[in-house]
Amino acid sequence: MDAKQIAILAGAAVLIVGAILIYTSGGSEHGENNANFPDGTFWICSSPSCKHEFNLSMQALSDHHKAHRGEPIPCPKCNSDSTRANRCPHCEKYSVLQRDSTVCPHCKQDTAK
Numbered sequence: 001m002d003a004k005q006i007a008i009l010a011g012a013a014v015l016i017v018g019a020i021l022i023y024t025s026g027g028s029e030h031g032e033n034n035a036n037f038p039d040g041t042f043w044i045c046s047s048p049s050c051k052h053e054f055n056l057s058m059q060a061l062s063d064h065h066k067a068h069r070g071e072p073i074p075c076p077k078c079n080s081d082s083t084r085a086n087r088c089p090h091c092e093k094y095s096v097l098q099r100d101s102t103v104c105p106h107c108k109q110d111t112a113k
Contacts, residue, residue: 032057042055043073043084044096045082047080052076053085054082055087086111088109090111091104091106
């Protein structure tokens with residue numbers, strides 16, 4: 001191998017290692033979350049007697065799915081199943097996630113940012 005080939009292989013190795021480091025670290029400035037969910041995910045307990053509202057980081061959500069594949073997210077207060085929710089950017093109240101809905105059921109403002 002000549003010096004040019006060695007330089008090309010070394011450059012390729014640096015690019016591959018860099019890509020692996022970015023991929024494994026998440027490549028995000030949002031810590032445990034990401035650009036699509038900078039505030040994490042929002043949940044409401046499905047138990048009528050609890051209705052606890054809570055937030056999970058993307059890392060915590062991922063960890064749950066890795067450890068409990070296919071199982072619903074449990075409420076941290078009563079351990080009942082939880083439902084995905086939206087948090088209104090205006091009144092900050094939680095509501096059950098509705099497909100194609102951009103109006104907060106509490107304050108009636110547009111929730112699209």
